[in-house]
Amino acid sequence: MKRRTGASSMVYLCLVLLFLYLPIFLLIVLSFNGTNSTSVMRGFSFKWYYELFHDDATIQAFYNTIVLAVTSAVTATFIGTLAAIGIDKMKKGLRKTTIMTVTDIPMMNPEIVTGVSMMLLFVFIGSILGMNGVLGFWTLFIAHVTFSLPYVILNVLPKLRQTDHNIFEAARDLGCTQISAFFKVVLPSILPGIFSGLIMAFTLSLDDFIISYFVSGPRFQTLPIRIFSMTKKRVTPDMYALSTLMFVTILVLLILVNVFQNKSDSSKKKEVGSDV
Amino acid sequence: MNKKASLGQRLCAAPHILWSAIFIVVPLLMVVYYAFTDASGAFSLEGIRRLSDYTTTFLRSLWFGIIATIICLVIAYPLAYVISQLKVKSQAVTIMLVMVPMWMNFLLRTYSWMTLLEDSGVINNILGKLGIGPFHMINTGGAVILGMVYNFLPYMILPIYTVMTKLDHSLIEAAQDLGANKLRVIRDVVMPSTRSGVISGITMVFVPSVSTFYISQKLGGGSFSLIGDVIEMQFQVSNNFNFGASLSFVLMILILICIAVMNRFGEKDENGGVII
Amino acid sequence: MFKKLASVFMSIALLMVCVTPLYASAAGQKASEDLRGTELNVYNWGEYISDGSEGTLNVNAEFEKETGIKVNYTTFDSNENMYNKIKGGGANYDIVVPSDYMIERMINEGLLEKIDMSNIPNYKNIMPQYKNLYFDPANEYSVPYNVGMVGMIYNTKMVKGTPDSWNLMWDKDYAGQILMFNNSRDAFGITQCLLGIDLNTNDSEDWHRAYDKLKEQKPLVQSYVMDDVYNKMEGGEAAVAAYYAGDYLTMHDNNPDLAFVYPKEGTNIFVDSLCIPASCQNKRGAELYINYLLREDIALANAEYLCYATPNQAVLDNPDYSLKDEKILYPDAQDMPKTQYYHNLPPQTLMLMTSLWDNLKIEGNNDDKSIYIGLASFVAIVAAYSIYRAVRKKRRESMY
Numbered sequence: 035m036k037r038r039t040g041a042s043s044m045v046y047l048c049l050v051l052l053f054l055y056l057p058i059f060l061l062i063v064l065s066f067n068g069t070n071s072t073s074v075m076r077g078f079s080f081k082w083y084y085e086l087f088h089d090d091a092t093i094q095a096f097y098n099t100i101v102l103a104v105t106s107a108v109t110a111t112f113i114g115t116l117a118a119i120g121i122d123k124m125k126k127g128l129r130k131t132t133i134m135t136v137t138d139i140p141m142m143n144p145e146i147v148t149g150v151s152m153m154l155l156f157v158f159i160g161s162i163l164g165m166n167g168v169l170g171f172w173t174l175f176i177a178h179v180t181f182s183l184p185y186v187i188l189n190v191l192p193k194l195r196q197t198d199h200n201i202f203e204a205a206r207d208l209g210c211t212q213i214s215a216f217f218k219v220v221l222p223s224i225l226p227g228i229f230s231g232l233i234m235a236f237t238l239s240l241d242d243f244i245i246s247y248f249v250s251g252p253r254f255q256t257l258p259i260r261i262f263s264m265t266k267k268r269v270t271p272d273m274y275a276l277s278t279l280m281f282v283t284i285l286v287l288l289i290l291v292n293v294f295q296n297k298s299d300s301s302k303k304k305e306v307g308s309d310v
Numbered sequence: 311m312n313k314k315a316s317l318g319q320r321l322c323a324a325p326h327i328l329w330s331a332i333f334i335v336v337p338l339l340m341v342v343y344y345a346f347t348d349a350s351g352a353f354s355l356e357g358i359r360r361l362s363d364y365t366t367t368f369l370r371s372l373w374f375g376i377i378a379t380i381i382c383l384v385i386a387y388p389l390a391y392v393i394s395q396l397k398v399k400s401q402a403v404t405i406m407l408v409m410v411p412m413w414m415n416f417l418l419r420t421y422s423w424m425t426l427l428e429d430s431g432v433i434n435n436i437l438g439k440l441g442i443g444p445f446h447m448i449n450t451g452g453a454v455i456l457g458m459v460y461n462f463l464p465y466m467i468l469p470i471y472t473v474m475t476k477l478d479h480s481l482i483e484a485a486q487d488l489g490a491n492k493l494r495v496i497r498d499v500v501m502p503s504t505r506s507g508v509i510s511g512i513t514m515v516f517v518p519s520v521s522t523f524y525i526s527q528k529l530g531g532g533s534f535s536l537i538g539d540v541i542e543m544q545f546q547v548s549n550n551f552n553f554g555a556s557l558s559f560v561l562m563i564l565i566l567i568c569i570a571v572m573n574r575f576g577e578k579d580e581n582g583g584v585i586i
Numbered sequence: 587m588f589k590k591l592a593s594v595f596m597s598i599a600l601l602m603v604c605v606t607p608l609y610a611s612a613a614g615q616k617a618s619e620d621l622r623g624t625e626l627n628v629y630n631w632g633e634y635i636s637d638g639s640e641g642t643l644n645v646n647a648e649f650e651k652e653t654g655i656k657v658n659y660t661t662f663d664s665n666e667n668m669y670n671k672i673k674g675g676g677a678n679y680d681i682v683v684p685s686d687y688m689i690e691r692m693i694n695e696g697l698l699e700k701i702d703m704s705n706i707p708n709y710k711n712i713m714p715q716y717k718n719l720y721f722d723p724a725n726e727y728s729v730p731y732n733v734g735m736v737g738m739i740y741n742t743k744m745v746k747g748t749p750d751s752w753n754l755m756w757d758k759d760y761a762g763q764i765l766m767f768n769n770s771r772d773a774f775g776i777t778q779c780l781l782g783i784d785l786n787t788n789d790s791e792d793w794h795r796a797y798d799k800l801k802e803q804k805p806l807v808q809s810y811v812m813d814d815v816y817n818k819m820e821g822g823e824a825a826v827a828a829y830y831a832g833d834y835l836t837m838h839d840n841n842p843d844l845a846f847v848y849p850k851e852g853t854n855i856f857v858d859s860l861c862i863p864a865s866c867q868n869k870r871g872a873e874l875y876i877n878y879l880l881r882e883d884i885a886l887a888n889a890e891y892l893c894y895a896t897p898n899q900a901v902l903d904n905p906d907y908s909l910k911d912e913k914i915l916y917p918d919a920q921d922m923p924k925t926q927y928y929h930n931l932p933p934q935t936l937m938l939m940t941s942l943w944d945n946l947k948i949e950g951n952n953d954d955k956s957i958y959i960g961l962a963s964f965v966a967i968v969a970a971y972s973i974y975r976a977v978r979k980k981r982r983e984s985m986y
Contacts, residue, residue, distance in 0.1 A: 057419050061419070144538075265634045
């Protein structure tokens, strides 16, 4: 049924991919630069990789980013999954619509407005309590959980709708308690949704700059924020080295996942789109 | 079938509702509060009045956002179609290739474009070797739009691609059998059934494009500003939270109007029912 | 570590339960050994400390090693940016490095804490001419860190002759190759020097004159920059830029085509000083840090790395100091340009300056018209399309 794709389509595909990868290639090439310029390539060296592993602040920022991404993603997944279960059980009506709308706000709103609004809240509460410097890990954590929540809910909700309620009822009739019926029947069937929600929350948190920029304080810097303050002055190629390493890691991971998936369910119908 | 939710199930959504109320609704109320008060906390329309000075900035942001969105759509629509016509396995790989750049830090990717576009940058160097140019590209509106297209293109490709894979091929064949030509098929069958993907793609590109501040600072050279720049400046440099909130408030309203207008074109009711 | 950062409002936030050891309270006036394990939030200009890159001394890491105090080092790129963060109150810092006029303003507004100079024995290293300056006549609030002047950096391959006037930055021959300060005070400062206006004038007429001059310059400006000036000048992207003398030396190392001049109309001189904000949480640690930065070996490492003029006599006397004879940093008396300090401006003038600057930045480009036309036609197309759709729908409905 599928027609063969024409040569012109392939050329087009490659051109778009080239456009997407051009700056990344440049970044990788320059990470091997012999000088500290991020524009002119002079000589080849690994010195920026060496510098990277001796730059404590960057390593610390990287560590902070991971800690924040893991904690906020797990929290968001937990709250979000519970919320999805609750929302799924709600009757259609104003209440449900309101909750869904509010949930979607962080997704629809420009990031800068979300960041600004949270900063105003935090600073306001800080000033009420008469304390300086509320901005730190916890404010970042709250912000990241907040903007991850809708994505988790959006991933879990469809899976819940697909779950056959009769099986749950059957389990109840066979003597399971509500809770154990949930764990035995519902949870396994929504697990893929929970998992893709978790991954998405993790990725979003890892890469977020705009919201973090407004709600972060001096004690807890994430990598994007550090990179931002560097791009104001001069980006040294060790940042490029770091992103090259990240790029390679992601590529390897994705290839592994792909290979693994192809092996395990080459016959299964694929599902794309929800895991952006 | 007994669909009445138990107390436990209803409580599931409680943490989320509480969280959304405190960290989504209250911050937005804070924005409104700050937007209509002055530094001393008294009611004031000064911020709203001053907005008129920034009409051009608002319009410029909208204009750039619209152009970037249209370019993204023009690039992404055929691309998504091409990808959806590939073999299933190559589809997965190609979509992965489209997504990988999004995992790289967007600040660094944008910074990398600076290196590419500069007067003595990589592109002009290559063109110079071919005897063309040099072209002045950096610090122009075109460079900013390019940055937007580059950063947000995947957000357009993915949703369109997702609806394309769900396209019912028997419909196309039926149309062909009934004598519709290629153009007719695309207009009357493919386009209407991919509309929901297009709408969400447009939203996902338009919103961040209109509100960006980093791209315009780096690729626009600070000689003209977008609304995101002005907001960022109020909060980070000028210390005028109230006016910054006024700007954010108006930006938010503007974007909500745009989304609402667009959803009218979508018309098809998404399940879940989000009101905007 | 972040557990410490738990903030009180979490508990206020209704049902949220969390464990919140508050900020480490001031360790009291005991021996510095007590400070081990505390944190110090340092807020400094970007690239304004020797950071250990390429074999230099990592000043912060060394301090952590010596004292056991953890340094959280973050950077800002303009005085106003820093002031805003302090004033905003969302973040707290223990050390900031404002310039002269900003120190005056912050003292006036009660944002700075008095420094206990008896805790800073190395203050004796500061040269007398940098003590008792106008913004801190009794040396209570600030300890000089670096001294600098604004000048003109130009690319000898692109600029003809040897310029000596700020007029170069208004020269139409270099349209599109001029980099201007992206901060109001310095941008106005240069213009005022060129026009022969006092840098601290309160006459709104003067400010408007300077504004007109800046507006005249805008079409010629390639971009308004702060620290991105490095890459642009080093990469030969622009012919001329106004920036700080010390930074020129760093740029010159990377691009020998660059040259520097103090324009004959005069320029601004500034002193960046170490200060302790009133919201400081670790004052003893902060004083320890200031004292440490004034120590001969540390100050020397910084002076070599930053290439700024040092107010530290011990560094100047050190035979290892390589920049001692650098005339750009330490001009001979007869070559000394006319200089003026910035002073804190009264609120009305400050507001005038800010709004003029905002106007300059959003001031219409020539592409304005096309924006209006474009948007209008876009709206027209959308409207036409929706009417077309409505009509078509009706027609179809009537057909079936």
